[in-house]
Amino acid sequence: MxxxxxxxxxxxxxxxxxxxxxxxxxxxxxxxxxxxxxxxxxxxxxxxxxxxxxxxxxxxxxxxxxxxxxxxxxxxxxxxxxxxxxxxxxxxxxxxxxxxxxxxxxxxxxxxxxxxxxxxxxxxxxxxxxxxxxxxxxxxxxxxxxxxxxxxxxxxxxxxxxxxxxxxxxxxxxxxxIPEADQYEPDSFIGVDLGIVNIAVTSAGYQAAGRGLNRYRKRQLALRAKLQKKRTKSAKRRLKERSRREQRHVKNTNHIIAKTIVTEAERTCAGISLEELKGIRQRVRLRKPQRVTLHSWAFAQLGDFIVYKAKRAGVPLVFVDPAYTSQTCAECGHVDKRNRVDQGLFICRGCGVVAHADRNASHNIAQRGESVWNAGRESRVPATP
Incomplete structure (x- = not known):
């Protein structure tokens, strides 16, 4: 690696x-x-x-x-x-x-x-x-x-x-x-649901809230706009000094989140199940005020950090299709758009279970990850004599 x-x-x-x-x-x-x-x-x-x-x-x-x-x-x-x-x-x-x-x-x-x-x-x-x-x-x-x-x-x-x-x-x-560590056989899988309000929520209970990071970005955006309006030499100098500050802050945050997830998986002898989010910026349709938030979120960077840290630690990792994970009940499997009441609340129309929406999605991702892993493993059935 x-x-x-x-x-x-x-x-x-x-x-x-x-x-x-x-x-x-x-x-x-x-x-x-x-x-x-x-x-x-x-x-x-x-x-x-x-x-x-x-x-x-x-x-x-x-x-x-x-x-x-x-x-x-x-x-x-x-x-x-x-x-x-x-x-x-x-x-x-x-x-x-x-x-x-x-x-x-x-x-x-x-x-x-x-x-x-x-x-x-x-x-x-x-x-x-x-x-x-x-x-x-x-x-x-x-x-x-x-x-x-x-x-x-x-x-x-x-x-x-x-x-x-x-x-x-x-x-x-x-x-x-760097040589990759030998992968172990996972006892279970930790599903990781990525988002903007909550950067990452895992089925193991870890939640990385995005409120602080989003407020920091808004503050930096407002400051850049204020300095760009001035057009003075000192303002341009300040802009140049701050040009990569936000990138470093986001990168450090993603490193911390990725390390926490991989460490927990390694400690519990579990694998990691991630959403396959390639092309999400081309697929989704958002209103103009939401586009800045979406396009400034480091989808790929956090995923890459989790992947390479998992490889170094020997933690099994799979990617799954994220379709309908936020609309599917992790308890009974009922799929309904109305199950997702709002950003943080999930109420199943089938069995009535009430759960945190992102936590429910992470459990669905974990279940899909285990299915993908089992489907890709070599058969353990003894050969027919």
Whole structure:
């Protein structure tokens, strides 16, 4: 299982200048390579190398750095074509799609630059790195990370690492290949119902209320609107400072929720049953005031956190169809739209049971998860002699 580990570099003034100049140089050259690829309609990395490699070398890039710049450009176009094919930029005749297709890809001056082990070496005992720059090899660049992150880097780091600059600070994003734990046979399943009012409700009794997070988001939205109206230099500076604060807050909240769910499943020797929510933004139809709430909710992020934490812990996990889970009684199985009285109340029209609506849905998801798991298991019936 591949995960990424982020460490913050703590360079001296001269080292920081060399790193900054390197990122700007390689990204300027990547933009030039992109223009060549767009004008020449070069489809493959090998052919693109023929057109650009010698020029990159003449501009002061080393062999590996030049290769990485070309590969970065080629990967960017591969991702662009995949998004176009998937319709993420609209239909063929749409204005947005025409704009994307009519110009080459541009790279920001501080965009990420990949490094392999020839260009970057790690010294874990001293917590320093030696890294290639356009000014030569820079050694002894200190980095900071947690004890757990350092342990993961030492044991499982494999492949490339990306150098990025963010708000004047430098970071290395390292790829780590962590072995997955052996899955155990679950005694039961914990159903997880995801929502907006309640971020996550489980059949085991855990409830992560979304009231605080939703209020925080509304406050941030109002503050952004207020600063955008001012249009002063100080307001723009404040907006830039706060640009990723909400993302970090939501990410931290999702990490806490995912860890709580996986820990409870591991403690009780249970599996986890999640809703398959892909495409929910395209399926649902909401009024305009509700769209901001829906589209700012990190559906996929929370699900991804639960998945990778479950794999690391060896917790079995299945995805189920969420259709009618909020309208189905977990006690008798009666399905009726009127069962869901309001957001928080469920009253079955068949058996009369009264329950919390999200808790009832989580029990339905747990039952479906157990069915999916049993259907996918190998038969335990002895072979016929």
């Amino acid at each position: 591949k995960i990424v580990t982020q460490v913050k570099l703590l360079p001296e003034a001269e080292q920081a200048a060399a790193l900054s100049a390197t990122l700007r140089t390689v990204n300027d050259l990547a933009t030039w390579v992109s223009e060549v690829a767009f004008a020449s309609e070069v489809p493959r990395e090998y052919e693109l190398r023929k057109h650009t490699y010698q020029h990159l070398k003449a501009c002061g890039l080393g062999e590996q750095a030049a290769q990485h710049v070309i590969k970065k450009v080629r990967d960017a176009y591969t991702a662009l074509h995949a998004n176009l094919k998937a319709g993420n930029y609209g239909k063929a005749a749409s204005k947005r799609r025409r704009q994307v297709e009519s110009k080459p890809i541009m790279f920001r001056p501080d965009a990420a630059q990949p490094y392999d082990d020839r260009c970057l070496s790690w010294q874990y005992d001293t917590q320093t790195v030696s890294i290639w720059t356009t000014a030569g090899r820079v050694k002894g660049v200190r980095f900071a990370c947690s004890t757990d992150a350092l342990k993961v880097l030492q044991q499982d780091r494999k492949g490339e690492s990306d150098l990025i600059e963010r708000d004047g600070a430098f970071y290395l994003i390292a790829t780590c290949d």
